[in-house]
Amino acid sequence: MKRVILIALIFITTIATAQMKSSKLNWHTNLEEAQTLSQVDNKPILIYFTGSDWCAPCKKLKEDFFESPKFKHKAEDLVLVVIDYPRRVDLLSQEQLDYNKTVIAKYNKQQTFPKLVMLNSEGREMGRISGYSPSRDTSKHFTFIDEHIQVE
Incomplete structure (x- = not known):
């Protein structure tokens, strides 16, 4: 009986892990590659x-908005790009950090974090939203997303 329970637990854990992996978001770190995907898939680009x-x-x-099931559903209609500006130098390669600084200089000149910028496939800005409420209200962020995508 213990063996059956153990096998069942392993099976359930395996399935749950596979489902968690499949629900991971596909974040890109190169805007030019994202623009190519955007053109092919006819999807707007969301830069975080x-x-x-x-x-x-x-x-x-990240916890309240990007990791929510609601955002994961909406993300199917977006090409996602994350531009990180960490203080710890070991989190990114120097090449990636230099690249990120060039994207920040173009789309986030004020260096406000967090910031979301929506682009079309040609790189033209369609909208932006900065900051996050201490009350942890994601409604403005979802409204921002909904203004630029059509989700069923």
Whole structure:
């Protein structure tokens, strides 16, 4: 009986892990590659500017918004790009950090974090939203997304 329970637990864990992996978001770190995908798939690009290791609102937004099932559903209609600006130098390669700085200089000149910027496939900005409420209300962020995509 113990063996059957153990096998059942392993089976359930395996299925749950597979489902969790399949629900992971596909974040890109290169805007030019994202633009190519955007053109092929006819989807807008969502750039997420974050300070992953120091920005408390960024961490909360990631948890409350980006990791929510509702966002994961909407993300199917977007090409996602994350541009991180960490303080710890070991989190990104120097090449990636330099690249991120060029994207920040173009689309986030004020260096406000977190920031979401929506682009069309040609790189033209369609909208932006900065910050995250201490009350952890994601409604403005979902409204921002809904303004630029059509989700059933």
